[in-house]
Amino acid sequence: MTYNENHSHLDAMPHPTLNDSQPHVWRRIVSLKTDGSGLADAAQRLADLGFVPHERVCVLRRSWWKAGALVVQVGNATFALRHNEAACIELAP
Amino acid sequence: MSTQTIDLSALAQRRVALVGNPNCGKSSLFNRLTGSQQKVANYAGVTVELKRGLMKTAQGTSVTVLDLPGTYSLNPGAEDEAVACQVVRGQSLQEPAPDLVVAVLDATRLRRSLRLLASLRRLGLPMVVVLNRIDSARAHGLQVDVPRLAQVLGLPLVATVAVQAQGLDTLKALLDQAQVWQASAQPMGTAERNDDAQAQQWMSEAGLESDEPIDVWSMQLDRVLLHPVGGSLTLLVLLFLIFQAVFAGAQAPMDLIKEGVLWLSELLAQQVPAGLLSSLLIDGILAGVGSVLVFLPQILILFFFILVLEESGYLPRAALLLDRMMGSIGLSGRSFIPLLSSFACAIPGIMATRTIANRRDRWVTIMIAPLMTCSARLPVYALLIGAFIPAVSVGPGLQLQGLVLLGLYLLGILSAIAVATVIKLWRGSGPAAQLMMELPDYHWPRPSDVALGLWQRADIFLRSVGGIILALTVVLWLLSSFPVAPLGFSGSPIEYSLAGRIGKLLAVLFEPIGFNWQIAVALIPGLAAREVAVSALGTVYALSHTGDAVGAALTPIIASEWSLATGLSLLVWYVFAPQCMATLAAVRRELGGWRAPALMAVYLFGMAYAASWATYRIALNWSA
Numbered sequence: 173m174t175y176n177e178n179h180s181h182l183d184a185m186p187h188p189t190l191n192d193s194q195p196h197v198w199r200r201i202v203s204l205k206t207d208g209s210g211l212a213d214a215a216q217r218l219a220d221l222g223f224v225p226h227e228r229v230c231v232l233r234r235s236w237w238k239a240g241a242l243v244v245q246v247g248n249a250t251f252a253l254r255h256n257e258a259a260c261i262e263l264a265p
Numbered sequence: 266m267s268t269q270t271i272d273l274s275a276l277a278q279r280r281v282a283l284v285g286n287p288n289c290g291k292s293s294l295f296n297r298l299t300g301s302q303q304k305v306a307n308y309a310g311v312t313v314e315l316k317r318g319l320m321k322t323a324q325g326t327s328v329t330v331l332d333l334p335g336t337y338s339l340n341p342g343a344e345d346e347a348v349a350c351q352v353v354r355g356q357s358l359q360e361p362a363p364d365l366v367v368a369v370l371d372a373t374r375l376r377r378s379l380r381l382l383a384s385l386r387r388l389g390l391p392m393v394v395v396l397n398r399i400d401s402a403r404a405h406g407l408q409v410d411v412p413r414l415a416q417v418l419g420l421p422l423v424a425t426v427a428v429q430a431q432g433l434d435t436l437k438a439l440l441d442q443a444q445v446w447q448a449s450a451q452p453m454g455t456a457e458r459n460d461d462a463q464a465q466q467w468m469s470e471a472g473l474e475s476d477e478p479i480d481v482w483s484m485q486l487d488r489v490l491l492h493p494v495g496g497s498l499t500l501l502v503l504l505f506l507i508f509q510a511v512f513a514g515a516q517a518p519m520d521l522i523k524e525g526v527l528w529l530s531e532l533l534a535q536q537v538p539a540g541l542l543s544s545l546l547i548d549g550i551l552a553g554v555g556s557v558l559v560f561l562p563q564i565l566i567l568f569f570f571i572l573v574l575e576e577s578g579y580l581p582r583a584a585l586l587l588d589r590m591m592g593s594i595g596l597s598g599r600s601f602i603p604l605l606s607s608f609a610c611a612i613p614g615i616m617a618t619r620t621i622a623n624r625r626d627r628w629v630t631i632m633i634a635p636l637m638t639c640s641a642r643l644p645v646y647a648l649l650i651g652a653f654i655p656a657v658s659v660g661p662g663l664q665l666q667g668l669v670l671l672g673l674y675l676l677g678i679l680s681a682i683a684v685a686t687v688i689k690l691w692r693g694s695g696p697a698a699q700l701m702m703e704l705p706d707y708h709w710p711r712p713s714d715v716a717l718g719l720w721q722r723a724d725i726f727l728r729s730v731g732g733i734i735l736a737l738t739v740v741l742w743l744l745s746s747f748p749v750a751p752l753g754f755s756g757s758p759i760e761y762s763l764a765g766r767i768g769k770l771l772a773v774l775f776e777p778i779g780f781n782w783q784i785a786v787a788l789i790p791g792l793a794a795r796e797v798a799v800s801a802l803g804t805v806y807a808l809s810h811t812g813d814a815v816g817a818a819l820t821p822i823i824a825s826e827w828s829l830a831t832g833l834s835l836l837v838w839y840v841f842a843p844q845c846m847a848t849l850a851a852v853r854r855e856l857g858g859w860r861a862p863a864l865m866a867v868y869l870f871g872m873a874y875a876a877s878w879a880t881y882r883i884a885l886n887w888s889a
């Protein structure tokens with residue numbers, strides 16, 4: 173299940189996530205994955221923080237070690253996210 | 266009853282709750298509304314603090330104001346948010362539901378502020394809206410048509426700049442109007458309506474773009490301050506500065522307090538004839554007051570830095586930079602500053618853990634904070650190292666005594682890492698896996714907010730920690746003074762007292778780790794503070810010296826009377842040394858209840874005993 177309101181044929185194709193996004197490239201959020209991240213309530217929490225569909229996002233900084241945190245701009249707010257949290261955020265291709 | 270008439274006496278009982286996103290300037294607004302008329306209280310059962318204050322409306326009526334923890338939504342994510350949600354929803358057992366909600370919107374973050382407003386409206390409580398930071402929004406080129414927004418929202422709306430009085434006066438006048446206290450806000454028809462859709466609808470009706478301007482200045486600053494190299498270096502310099510200030514900067518005021526207490530006790534000694542009364546006044550009460558006040562400089566200096574870092578928006582960034590390092594032992598970066606300051610003293614360190622939002626992380630951080638070698642252990646280390654470790658050089662510029670001291674610090678740090686790792690393996694990291702931490706825009710901290718914060722910390726410490734320390738100091742004085750030794754008693758007076766007798770009984774317990782009865786007796790008054798053990802040993806060995814001279818006079822005595830194994834065993838004991846009741850009192854205040862401090866005392870005692878036993882046995886075999 174996703175927070176996307178209009179399910180379309182694109183559901184079959186996996187969306188790129190914020191975790192895969194290149195730094196300093198602005199994208200738009202399509203939906204939030206509520207499963208698969210291994211985190212309970214992550215999608216709800218992310219939505220509460222402002223990671224909502226149609227909002228613009230951009231990775232500002234990615235740490236140089238693999239498991240490190242990402243610094244992410246969403247709308248005009250900045251958040252630090254873990255990579256599994258960023259992987260919940262699906263972007264428009 | 267006409268809606269225009271209002272019972273003014275009832276208004277004094279009215280309660281207003283400030284609700285808003287984190288970092289929306291709500292606390293500054295609260296400070297401006299209530300001034301120094303505020304109290305910080307622990308919310309029962311959790312570690313969240315609630316601020317309550319009194320304000321006067323334009324007509325001079327008193328109203329109670331609650332500053333609820335910042336929250337992103339009414340779906341509680343963190344513990345403090347849960348408290349905010351409970352109170353607003355009227356589900357709190359401790360706080361009755363507010364009569365009026367003042368929803369604080371951040372004009373620079375309207376979309377998410379309006380999302381919270383949408384969910385608040387569904388509750389149907391009387392509500393007033395404050396549009397805060399209208400100046401920053403204008404500076405970013407965002408034009409908000411305030412009357413139009415008020416009309417779209419259908420709620421009374423006041424635009425404020427927390428640093429200016431103008432909007433506040435409008436708000437105070439608004440609270441005098443009877444109709445704002447009535448539930449004019451209709452609960453939304455569709456309960457499950459998407460709050461974000463509602464927020465966007467409001468924004469477009471008010472003629473606002475949904476893409477809000479970004480604070481470029483903060484973004485530029487982050488390029489440096491979050492840079493892997495530049496940011497880490499800046500943080501390192503900053504941490505060093507904080508540590509230096511807490512450790513060394515507090516020394517002068519602490520000495521001043523000690524000297525002041527000494528001066529007062531000399532004055533008292535001249536006025537009051539020597540005897541039990543003067544002993545109670547000087548060694549009991551005055552010593553107790555002194556041992557409470559002496560913590561204040563370190564607490565105030567540390568909290569000055571924490572408040573400035575918090576208000577400026579840097580603190581979460583520091584936590585982010587330290588996250589990986591602390592993550593390896595199952596903690597988050599937020600634990601670093603409390604632990605660092607525990608090297609000066611565990612009391613300010615434990616109080617500083619309030620910046621850790623995660624309950625489990627905060628609990629673990631408090632539990633390991635006493636393992637950081639605090640400055641109060643230094644007099645004990647100095648005495649024992651001076652007596653038992655030869656002053657020989659073991660290499661160019663390397664003194665054996667210095668190496669042992671370094672080893673004791675490292676032993677403390679390694680034990681803390683071990684304890685945190687054991688808790689991580691045993692209880693798991695808990696739900697700490699979530700980071701999702703906001704990095705707010707940078708702001709200049711307001712001096713009055715920092716001053717108020719400092720005053721509150723001092724007040725909390727003196728009231729809820731100081732009282733316990735003072736009471737226990739007097740109890741320890743009683744134990745060490747009664748019963749009074751008869752005239753012909755050959756030993757020191759403390760030997761005859763209750764403390765002496767308890768110590769001699771305890772000596773059986775301490776015998777396997779090499780402590781003689783003199784040490785066991787000295788450990789009892791040493792409960793007051795770790796460094797007191799030195800002067801207590803002086804008392805046990807019936808030395809007439811006072812102050813620094815005690816250590817110098819003690820060194821040859823213990824060097825000749827104790828074995829090396831005993832000396833080393835006591836050194837290692839002090840790495841863990843559970844006997845600091847001020848620490849335990851601070852833990853009680855921060856975690857609520859006596860369970861946590863009891864657990865801490867037991868586990869530290871266990872570790873101290875085990876480590877001292879091992880040291881004693883190894884040293885005995887090695888020297889044999």
